[in-house]
Amino acid sequence: MNSNQTLNAKDLLPAVQRTLDLASQKTLSLDRRWKPSDGTPVITVAGRYTARSWTQWTQGFQYGNAILCFDLTGNKDLLAMAQRHVIADMADHLTHTGVHDHGFNNISTYGNLRRLMLEGRIPANEWELHFYELALKVSGAVQAARWTSLQDGLGYIYSFNGSQSLFIDTIRTLRICCMAHILGHSLQTEQDERINLLDRALVHAKTSARYNIYYGEGRDHYDVPKLRGRTVHEALFNPASGVFRAPSSQQGYSPFTTWTRGLAWSMLGFPELMEFCWQCRTLSKEALPPDLLETLALFEKAARACCDFYIEQASALDGICYWDTGAPDLYRLGDWQAKPADPDNDYEPVDASASAIAAQGLIRLGHILGKAGEAYTQAGLTIAERLLQEPYLSTKPDHEGLLLHSIYHRPNGWDYIPPGAKVPCGESSMWGDYHLLELCLLISRIANSCYYTFFGAGHDK
Numbered sequence: 001m002n003s004n005q006t007l008n009a010k011d012l013l014p015a016v017q018r019t020l021d022l023a024s025q026k027t028l029s030l031d032r033r034w035k036p037s038d039g040t041p042v043i044t045v046a047g048r049y050t051a052r053s054w055t056q057w058t059q060g061f062q063y064g065n066a067i068l069c070f071d072l073t074g075n076k077d078l079l080a081m082a083q084r085h086v087i088a089d090m091a092d093h094l095t096h097t098g099v100h101d102h103g104f105n106n107i108s109t110y111g112n113l114r115r116l117m118l119e120g121r122i123p124a125n126e127w128e129l130h131f132y133e134l135a136l137k138v139s140g141a142v143q144a145a146r147w148t149s150l151q152d153g154l155g156y157i158y159s160f161n162g163s164q165s166l167f168i169d170t171i172r173t174l175r176i177c178c179m180a181h182i183l184g185h186s187l188q189t190e191q192d193e194r195i196n197l198l199d200r201a202l203v204h205a206k207t208s209a210r211y212n213i214y215y216g217e218g219r220d221h222y223d224v225p226k227l228r229g230r231t232v233h234e235a236l237f238n239p240a241s242g243v244f245r246a247p248s249s250q251q252g253y254s255p256f257t258t259w260t261r262g263l264a265w266s267m268l269g270f271p272e273l274m275e276f277c278w279q280c281r282t283l284s285k286e287a288l289p290p291d292l293l294e295t296l297a298l299f300e301k302a303a304r305a306c307c308d309f310y311i312e313q314a315s316a317l318d319g320i321c322y323w324d325t326g327a328p329d330l331y332r333l334g335d336w337q338a339k340p341a342d343p344d345n346d347y348e349p350v351d352a353s354a355s356a357i358a359a360q361g362l363i364r365l366g367h368i369l370g371k372a373g374e375a376y377t378q379a380g381l382t383i384a385e386r387l388l389q390e391p392y393l394s395t396k397p398d399h400e401g402l403l404l405h406s407i408y409h410r411p412n413g414w415d416y417i418p419p420g421a422k423v424p425c426g427e428s429s430m431w432g433d434y435h436l437l438e439l440c441l442l443i444s445r446i447a448n449s450c451y452y453t454f455f456g457a458g459h460d461k
Contacts, residue, residue, distance in 0.1 A: 063090070231266050
């Protein structure tokens with residue numbers, strides 16, 4: 001990709017404001033139409049949000065969109081809507097033992113509301129704060145209980161596929177375990193054994209860094225230096241022996257190509273964990289793990305590899321990515337990396353939701369690394385600038401989505417192909433909309449000499 005080296009966060013504020021105006025209207029409009037009995041809105045079909053029964057991992061984004069819009073605009077109608085739904089509709093997600101998605105649903109809702117109260121953005125109320133924090137504690141412990149132990153002290157929170165399955169997606173849901181930890185909680189198991197939730201999050205992340213990310217070090221025939229940062233959606237293990245068996249993919253094209261949304265989750269998840277660990281000295285009363293510096297070095301290695309791969313291998317000239325780096329008809333686009341992404345092409349779909357997630361990851365890694373990370377920061381801002389305008393920003397009031405050209409599950413054929421098109425295009429997803437708004441929040445904070453993390457109130461850079 002070709003990054004704009006002079007772009008800064010303040011340059012994007014007019015586009016952020018335009019996006020917020022659209023998002024606020026769309027969020028309130030969808031709430032007027034949608035009934036909780038309809039399920040959870042996941043993706044749009046012909047511009048209207050629809051449910052997709054797989055797991056209910058996007059409901060927190062639906063209400064989280066309203067919270068982020070309130071955060072950035074002060075529109076109290078959005079806050080009231082979100083609070084009403086969090087109380088009425090989110091409890092099931094706190095105790096759901098069958099998924100790896102707790103961080104998506106519950107940090108986006110309970111976590112954001114807690115943050116706003118600590119920032120003084122909503123009135124302080126001790127009981128309300130305890131309500132949000134109790135929810136986060138419960139969710140973190142329930143998530144951490146979904147555990148497979150491996151050899152050498154490693155292990156992971158297993159996906160909804162079963163105890164053999166480690167998804168790269170989960171790298172971002174680890175935030176719920178981190179949040180529960182700083183609130184003083186732990187997972188209590190048989191014979192009252194207490195499991196440290198920070199330790200569980202870090203062990204999971206180390207396992208992902210080892211098995212979901214490739215570093216050009218010859219782990220398999222395709223693990224070559226040119227493809228350093230290749231990311232596999234799913235790593236498969238024998239739960240009985242704790243031995244790695246094979247790479248796999250549910251939503252990507254193959255285990256040996258990179259599904260770009262999975263890549264994006266890793267680009268964002270590892271830097272967030274690095275930010276959290278650096279702040280743990282003031283946020284946690286417990287001693288930090290003795291190997292913390294070694295762990296942080298591993299996370300930085302993984303984050304750099306994934307971000308470099310996105311910039312060098314996974315994105316078009318304007319920083320937008322297609323859904324998989326090995327998509328079978330991508331070659332028909334010619335030298336696709338030498339020109340801007342084309343969401344209206346006839347061969348392979350763009351996934352703008354992956355690009356929105358990736359942009360935030362790039363900016364966070366750049367922030368951590370300071371001067372040494374400027375290339376990542378500029379890449380993230382360049383992607384953001386592209387997403388905050390047409391053809392990616394949904395400006396039509398009758399389209400319920402905010403970020404267009406999002407892909408859910410290409411192998412299963414779940415994405416809508418409009419009349420006259422040959423591949424999915426022009427549709428939105430709840431996670432795409434949410435992560436575009438979260439990207440707007442981060443950019444807005446940076447433009448105002450502040451920063452934004454999931455675990456703390458607003459603080460100076």
